[in-house]
Ligand SMILES: Nc1ncnc2c1ncn2[C@@H]1O[C@H](COP(=O)(O)OP(=O)(O)OP(=O)(O)O)[C@@H](O)[C@H]1O
């Protein structure tokens with residue numbers, strides 16, 4: 001069989017381009033043996049003793065048992081702690097801090113829990129891990145390191161130790177010797193994960209799997225990997241900035257709306273209790289081209305500073321550079337500003353940056369971006385006391401955004417006294433000390449936001 005390494009599609013003969021996902025040159029020859037029904041399943045169906053359908057009213061209510069580690073952020077993203085027997089996949093760019101975060105989590109659990117924690121690394125030697133642990137000042141006795149890539153050997157150790165938590169760093173480096181394909185291939189990743197799932201569920205041991213990501217930022221290996229595990233987390237952030245976001249994209253035991261914010265430093269990943277304050281810490285409010293947006297990361301409002309710079313194009317086509325927002329979004333906002341606000345941006349280079357390395361996909365940041373651009377173009381400062389919220393439509397109208405109350409509360413908490421936001425259909429309860437203004441168009445909003 002030929003298996004696509006991108007999507008797991010199986011073809012009887014080699015093909016240059018995958019008919020399912022369109023990837024070029026992704027097929028690898030794999031030997032498959034015909035599946036035989038397992039002996040126990042045959043026996044059970046013969047005896048008629050398999051699982052029977054049960055009325056939902058008679059199914060026992062069972063609470064998932066969770067273990068929590070000290071601190072809030074990690075537990076919160078998981079929905080309130082690590083569920084026993086769950087499989088958690090954690091992905092992220094190289095060097096973003098996956099191993100660091102998991103080493104800290106294992107050390108905490110080894111320190112506070114009553115069972116050993118097994119950290120299996122197929123990428124680093126115990127000495128390398130020790131080096132990191134010493135830097136982070138972690139060395140509990142119950143934290144056991146194992147440098148191993150043969151999954152059967154890992155499973156044997158897990159059976160013998162019955163640890164309270166197992167880390168596999170990474171799922172792409174372990175392999176089952178019975179399969180002919182190379183470690184990291186689709187079939188290896190799939191089989192290794194299902195082997196680990198079985199032991200996690202039967203022994204009630206939670207497991208964290210580190211997953212490498214592809215160029216496009218998805219977890220490498222077949223999409224099925226994400227289906228097989230209970231929780232999928234991504235560790236995101238800009239490598240050149242210290243902030244990291246741990247974001248849930250799938251969670252069978254909790255909401256995926258939660259985001260944990262960490263700061264990567266010499267002591268490892270440190271929780272950021274008040275992200276808005278951290279992102280606004282270096283704000284210089286007296287120069288034109290900077291504004292503050294209230295965005296929503298999951299259910300959590302976060303204030304970020306948006307900076308824009310416009311400068312006359314010296315030759316050729318004007319440049320547009322977006323850092324932290326989508327470039328297409330910037331082009332759209334530029335077009336709206338030219339056409340609806342009458343700004344002559346046709347001969348201006350425009351640079352936009354979201355301070356702190358955050359990537360904002362939420363359109364509620366639009367108004368802050370547009371205002372920052374106008375502020376830089378006209379060289380008029382944005383009122384430092386004002387927080388901006390709103391999506392901008394093609395006709396220059398300000399469109400409503402979700403969870404306005406929460407955003408306003410967060411802005412008020414950080415000392416903002418004014419907010420500009422789209423019309424809402426209902427009466428808003430403004431937080432104490434805050435003056436709100438709801439506007440219909442981007443033009444109105446900008447005139448109000450700039451210092452007179
Ligand atoms: N001495 C140090 N002081 C501060 N930060 C450090 C130090 N050494 C390493 N780091 C940080 O740790 C990061 C590497 O973290 P880590 O190994 O946990 O990442 P990872 O996501 O596991 O990477 P990989 O995908 O390569 O396994 C480096 O990119 C660097 O930012």
Ligand SMILES: [Mg+2]
Pocket residue numbers: 098099100123169
């Ligand atoms: Mg690593």
Ligand SMILES: [Zn+2]
Pocket residue numbers: 004005006007008009018019020021022023026
């Ligand atoms: Zn494919």
